[in-house]
Amino acid sequence: MSRFLLVVPPLTGHVNPAAGIAAELAARGHEVAWTGTESVLRPLLGPGAQVFGTGTRAFRAQGGHGLAALRSLWEGFIVPYARFTAKPLDAVVRELRPDALLVDQHTPAGALVAHRHGLPWASFAPGAMELGRPYRALPQVEAWMDGLLRGLWERARLPAAEYADPRFSPALVLATTGPALTGDLALPPQCAPVGPVPGPRPADPDFPWERLLPGRRRVLVTMGTLAGELGTDFHTRAARALELCGGEVQPVFAAPRALLPAELPAHAVAVDRAPVLELMARGALDAVLCHGGMNTVGEALSHGLPLVTAPIRHDQPFVAAQVAAAGAGLRVPFARVAPERLAQALRAVLDTPDHRRAAVRVGSELRAGGGAVAAADRLEALAEGRR
Missing domain, CATH: 3.40.50.2000 (Glycogen Phosphorylase B;)
Known part of the structure; x- marks a missing residue:
């Protein structure tokens, strides 16, 4: 069996679908661990989940619309969160020694750590924002985002000549969508649109x-x-x-x-x-x-x-x-x-x-995308390919 590490941001809409994949991997006998903000992950995942906390820090609330919202997301959350979690993530990988990582596109520090340690990793896209270059008609916006990601790469002291966009694993991108909801987006060739992955949710005995x-x-x-x-x-x-x-x-x-x-x-x-x-x-x-x-x-x-x-x-x-x-x-x-x-x-x-x-x-x-079962199949193949 393999050991998987899931790297996700402290956002409910990102944790829940990843939990569906984690549950399928665990049901197959694999060891599954999480890393991120434990105060957010623990209530969503329950007391039995293996969580390696990376610490807690307040980040600016997201706001605005359109490009203002994009700027708020990247400069107010994604980049600061990547910087804040970089060292703890590296320590987790050294301690856990996972066979493969599943890294949310909004936690690029996970991709940088995987690259540093030569570990196979898959990108996780629980939304459509980072698929298919949605800002291809705005080259200045794409250049700005690329500059932020290159800055994280440089901060991680990775070789400049090896730079690759940390939002996209060269091996596998798992997307919780399908052709009916991607329109004319040109998805990367390594993208596997597995469709919705409803994760396990705690029961609510108080619902009327x-x-x-x-x-x-x-x-x-x-x-x-x-x-x-x-x-x-x-x-x-x-x-x-x-x-x-x-x-x-x-x-x-x-x-x-x-x-x-x-x-x-x-x-x-x-x-x-x-x-x-x-x-x-x-x-x-x-x-x-x-x-x-x-x-x-x-x-x-x-x-x-x-x-x-x-x-x-x-x-x-x-x-x-x-x-x-x-x-x-x-x-x-x-x-x-x-x-x-x-x-x-x-x-x-x-x-x-x-x-x-x-x-x-x-x-x-x-x-028809296969959901958690298809995602787990892909991740198993990714981990086994390392051996």
């Missing part, structure tokens, strides 16, 4: 299942873990839109109560966190209103649920556009959609059979 009213059509409203204060005004408009949809449509809000309006529809369910996968698996939902994050979109489509997306930043506009192009949902502007327009979009995905049929079709295409 008894409040799900029979005979209603239910809409899950979830804007991800990074919307923050930006979500307050949107949730207010969403609550009004769902009220306009009528009493037969029951909203389920998954958001901190502080981000929700004081007055919600009387039949609405509001929780800080919802057991999303369980709701979907039980057939308790009819549609999803979300930010267009790859995980939420992939999970919804895998269960044949149409979407209304209101993308905020990063790869969300691209993913939302692909959902709309596939006919599996509709896209609305996050910052300015009026409740009436949002209600119209929600009624359309609920009432139009074509949207649900497209969601079922796209979900089937995504599941």
Whole structure:
């Protein structure tokens, strides 16, 4: 059996799909360890996970839209996090001596450590942002990103002549997407689009299942873990839109109560966190209103649920556009959609059979990627090739 080290950022949307792959590897008898911010990883992975902490540090909150959001992500998180974790990561690799690493594209320090120690590694892409050169039409932006990555390479004291983009393993890039959601992106030849990888989630015994009213059509409203204060005004408009949809449509809000309006529809369910996968698996939902994050979109489509997306930043506009192009949902502007327009979009995905049929079709295409099983197959081959 092999020993795998997973290097992930302290972001729920990155940890959860990696956990699905880790669970499959562990079920096959492999040793799986994690490294990163333990205060974030431990609650998501549970007490039994083997976690090598790299320390805790506060980073600037991500903000803005478009290129401003990109700058905030890279200069406020990715680069500082890589610098902060570089030495602890090197120590973990020396201690654990893994056979292979799975490195999230937003933790380039993992790729640099793997290169230094001559270890096989795979890139992990839980989103579409770093696939297929999305900024190829903006050469100055690409040059700026390349400069940041080369700076990390130089800081790691790796030979300049050996430089390679640490976002892309030359051996394998595992992407939790599929052709239906990548559009015309030119994926790297070593990319394996395995589709959604729903990771194991802790049970939520406190979810008020008894409040799900029979005979209603239910809409899950979830804007991800990074919307923050930006979500307050949107949730207010969403609550009004769902009220306009009528009493037969029951909203389920998954958001901190502080981000929700004081007055919600009387039949609405509001929780800080919802057991999303369980709701979907039980057939308790009819549609999803979300930010267009790859995980939420992939999970919804895998269960044949149409979407209304209101993308905020990063790869969300691209993913939302692909959902709309596939006919599996509709896209609305996050910052300015009026409740009436949002209600119209929600009624359309609920009432139009074509949207649900497209969601079922796209979900089937995504599941054909093989998910955690296909990802584990690829990682096993990568580790065994070293021996």
